Amino acid sequence: MSKILTKDRFYYDPEFVGSPDGRTIRIMSEYYGPLRRLRRKKVADTIVFFGSARIKSRADAKKALVNAGKNGNAKSLNRLKKDLEMAQYYEDARTLAGQFTNWSKGLKGTKRRYIICSGGGPGIMEASNRGAQEAGGISVGLTISLPEEQSGNPWITDDLDLKFHYFFMRKFWFLYLAKALVVWPGGFGTLDELMELLTLIQTEKIKKRVPIVLYGKEFWENVVNWDYLVEIGTISNDDLELFHISDSKKDTFNYVTSFIEKHHLKGPNF
Secondary structure, eight states: OOOOOGGGSGGGOHHHHTSGGGHHHHHHHHHHHHHHHHHHTTBOOEEEEEOOSSOOOHHHHHHHHHHHTTTSOHHHHHHHHHHHHHHHHHHHHHHHHHHHHHHHHTSOSSSBOSEEEEOSSSTHHHHHHHHHHHTTOOEEEEEEOOTTSOOOOTTSOTTOEEEESOHHHHHHHHHHSEEEEEEOSOOHHHHHHHHHHHHHHHTTSSOSOOOEEEEOHHHHHHHOOHHHHHHTTSSOGGGGGGOEEESOHHHHHHHHHHHHHHHTOOGGGO
């Protein structure tokens, strides 16, 4: 029998796999590839942090403002001052990720429960992965290939930096294992992820009960006029119960953990 060379097989042919006809193979690989990694790390479920990639740590924001000094124009200095103000969200995300990690490490069982998961980039995503690692835990980063943005951060656990091409497959993995979500101030991407999540829950495409915290009352009440949507009838008053707005790390931690303990934790894991 003649030896079959791997290069003769279609699934080893990069040109075919990268072609329009190979799209279904690429989509399937973004399902089975992450599934294999997560099983290998025994990650059972996650607490997801959404938020802006542009929010800096307090140290980086201070450094940028100091470096600008008196040489910066008024517009750029105001921008840097706002960055320093917004840095509080980075620090709160970092702290909360550490608190959730310490809480999850105290649960019984062999699987890793309620692991911090982020979009794997800078900003709020970096803060959440960083907080988990500083607390001695593991964390997941669901990175996306974009032409002009950083992908990945140094705080993601080895083998759990899961790189995606397709946004919809990345969103699937955000929600599939999620038992809670904390949504931080952000731009188009954050708003897109939040609105899709609320739509899936509202239409009962997601059956599980998931606590959602919108962190930063001033931000969320300025960006979305929830009461107006109820007033004009485009959402119902009951839809406001799908999420919880908070300004407090303590309140957010207690809201999420009490919800999970009531609705998800059973038997040896409690």
